[in-house]
Amino acid sequence: MTFADAPRAVLDAVAQTRPDAVVMLGLHGGARELRLERVAVNVADARIPDNAGAQPVDEPVVPGGPVGYWSTLPLRAALDAVRDTGVPVALSPSAGTYVCNATFYAVQDALGRGEAPRVSGFVHVPPVAGERVTDDDGVAADGTPGVPLDDLVRGVAAVVGAVVDELRS
Numbered sequence: 498m499t500f501a502d503a504p505r506a507v508l509d510a511v512a513q514t515r516p517d518a519v520v521m522l523g524l525h526g527g528a529r530e531l532r533l534e535r536v537a538v539n540v541a542d543a544r545i546p547d548n549a550g551a552q553p554v555d556e557p558v559v560p561g562g563p564v565g566y567w568s569t570l571p572l573r574a575a576l577d578a579v580r581d582t583g584v585p586v587a588l589s590p591s592a593g594t595y596v597c598n599a600t601f602y603a604v605q606d607a608l609g610r611g612e613a614p615r616v617s618g619f620v621h622v623p624p625v626a627g628e629r630v631t632d633d634d635g636v637a638a639d640g641t642p643g644v645p646l647d648d649l650v651r652g653v654a655a656v657v658g659a660v661v662d663e664l665r666s
Contacts, residue, residue, distance in 0.1 A: 498547075498548065498596055498600075499547040499548050499549040499551060499596065500541055500543075500547050500549075500551045500553060500596055500599050501549065501551065502549070503596050503597075503599065503600040504558075504599055504600045504602075504603030504604065505603075507519070507521060507600055507603070507604055508603065508604065508607055511604070511607070511614070516614055517614055517616070517664050518570075518614050518615075518616040518617060518660045518661075518663075518664060519604060519614055519616070519617035519618075520570065520617070520618065520619075520620060520653075520656060520657055520660060521597075521600060521601060521604065521617070521618070521619045521620070522619075522620050522621075522622055522653065523592075523596070523597035523600070523619065523620075523621055523622070524621070524622055524623075524624065525597075525621035525622065525623060526623075526624055528621055528622070528623035528624075529585060529623055529642065529644070530584075530585030530586050530587050530623060530644070531579055531584060531585065531586040531587070531620055531621070531622055531623070531644075531649070531652045531653070531656070532586075532587055532588075532589035532620065532621040532622075533568070533570065533572050533575055533576055533579075533586065533587070533588050533589060533618070533620055533656070534568060534589050534591065534592040534601060534618065534619040534620065534621060535567065535568055535572065535588060535589065535590055535591065536565045536566065536567055536568070536590065536591045536592070537558075537565060537566045537568075537591070537592055537598055537601035537602035537605050537619065538558075538564065538565045538591055538592075538594065538598060538602065539557050539558050539559060539562045539563060539564055539565060539602055540555060540556070540557060540558065540594050540598075541553040541556045541557070541558050541594060541595075541598070541599050542554055542555055542556070542594040542595075543594070543595055543596075547595075547596055558598070558599045558602040558603060558606075559602065559603065559606045562602070562606055563609075565591075565602075566601075566602060566605030566606065566608075566609065567605075568601075568605075568617070568618030568619065569605075569608065569615060569616050569617055569618060570616060570617070570618030570656070570659075570660060570663075571616075571659050571660065571662070571663040572588060572618070574659040574662065574663065575655070575656045575659040575660070576588060577659075578655040578656065578658055578659040579652045579655045579656060581655065582648075582651045582652055582655050583648075584644070584648045584649070584651055584652035584655070585623075585644065585652075586652060589621065592619050592621065597619060597621065598619075600619070601618070601619035604617055605617065616660055616663060616664060620653065620656055622644075622649055622652075622653070623643060623644050623649075624643040624644070625643050625644065625645070625646045625649065626642060626643035626644055626645045626646070627643060628643055
């Protein structure tokens with residue numbers, strides 16, 4: 498995905514399906530655990546170009562938008578739910594400044610204008626065990642062991658379960 502396409506793809510899917518919640522996922526090649534992102538920041542700043550060759554530097558994701566948006570996922574409940582599965586998980590202070598953050602920010606901005614569900618947020622996933630990938634900044638993630646796919650699925654399902662519980666309360 499790209500800075501231009503990823504946010505629009507999620508917002509189009511939200512407009513078409515009108516979900517009760519949005520849990521966005523993105524790969525963080527240097528992660529060793531699921532990362533529940535707390536904040537999306539209004540800056541796109543890429544050390545490397547995205548898949549379309551765009552390499553913004555200190556550009557706002559949404560011109561005139563607020564500095565940042567908090568996740569509206571039930572982060573503590575999700576953290577506890579994932580921990581209960583035994584899958585490695587952590588709270589992360591922000592989604593960075595690459596494509597994942599731009600997507601997270603754009604969706605939260607739409608949420609603030611009433612165009613998206615009241616519950617939405619972003620989870621970075623680590624590489625699947627055995628995959629060779631790069632992190633969000635394109636740095637080789639050599640030495641990152643990855644997490645077995647079954648564990649990642651179980652962890653993400655626990656996040657979704659916490660979201661469902663939140664919606665029911």
